[in-house]
Amino acid sequence: MDQEKIKTAINMIIEAIGEDPNREGLIETPDRIARMYNEIFSGINETPEKHLSKVFKVKNDDIVIEKDIQFYSMCEHHFLPFFGKAHIAYIPDGKVVGLSKLARTVEVFAKRPQLQERLTSQIADSLMEYLNCKGSMVVIEAEHLCMSMRGVKKWGSKTTTLVTRGVFKDDPSLQQQVLNMISM
Numbered sequence: 495m496d497q498e499k500i501k502t503a504i505n506m507i508i509e510a511i512g513e514d515p516n517r518e519g520l521i522e523t524p525d526r527i528a529r530m531y532n533e534i535f536s537g538i539n540e541t542p543e544k545h546l547s548k549v550f551k552v553k554n555d556d557i558v559i560e561k562d563i564q565f566y567s568m569c570e571h572h573f574l575p576f577f578g579k580a581h582i583a584y585i586p587d588g589k590v591v592g593l594s595k596l597a598r599t600v601e602v603f604a605k606r607p608q609l610q611e612r613l614t615s616q617i618a619d620s621l622m623e624y625l626n627c628k629g630s631m632v633v634i635e636a637e638h639l640c641m642s643m644r645g646v647k648k649w650g651s652k653t654t655t656l657v658t659r660g661v662f663k664d665d666p667s668l669q670q671q672v673l674n675m676i677s678m
């Protein structure tokens with residue numbers, strides 16, 4: 495990531511909104527924002543492959559659910575945060591991953607300029623691709639600051655997205671089982 499370019503751009507934004515980039519409180523702001531972008535956009539050039547390739551062999555093919563994985567992401571339209579919880583379910587095919595790797599996968603895709611729909615499908619697709627599981631289902635519930643602090647200003651509204659892949663795709667009873675377990 496080009497830290498110097500971010501600093502120059504933020505400096506210009508500060509000037510453009512009619513503020514003084516040299517006043518005490520703002521003087522370090524371009525540098526702070528450059529460091530912050532480095533952190534919150536750290537998933538741009540990452541893939542979850544390294545997290546999902548360390549697997550443990552199992553004999554069963556019973557459902558695994560990791561729910562309430564909290565995340566923060568950035569709306570690509572306004573560069574404002576959206577945040578909430580991701581719930582991941584998958585049906586293994588002879589191998590499972592460490593539970594933390596599911597949360598790491600969420601982080602890789604959340605730390606980019608995003609759309610909630612894309613975030614949801616990227617997580618589901620990467621489980622299919624790297625874990626070769628029989629099916630994956632991802633539900634994300636989130637609040638978008640671009641909906642609450644500006645524009646339409648609907649504070650507290652939530653967006654829910656659901657993606658199913660593999661054996662979950664055409665099995666409403668399996669999907670219902672996951673939804674029941676998520677709401678436990």
Ligand SMILES: Nc1nc2c(ncn2[C@@H]2O[C@H](COP(=O)(O)OP(=O)(O)OP(=O)(O)O)[C@@H](O)[C@H]2O)c(=O)[nH]1
Binds near residue numbers: 571
């Ligand atoms: N589908 C989807 N839309 C999103 C997401 N994040 C933000 N948006 C929407 O993106 C849209 C961008 O609409 P535009 O009309 O281009 O921008 P705008 O004039 O700022 O729109 P308003 O928010 O209605 O003021 C808005 O409706 C946002 O609510 C997301 O994750 N998924």
Ligand SMILES: [Zn+2]
Binds near residue numbers: 569570571572
């Ligand atoms: Zn937005």
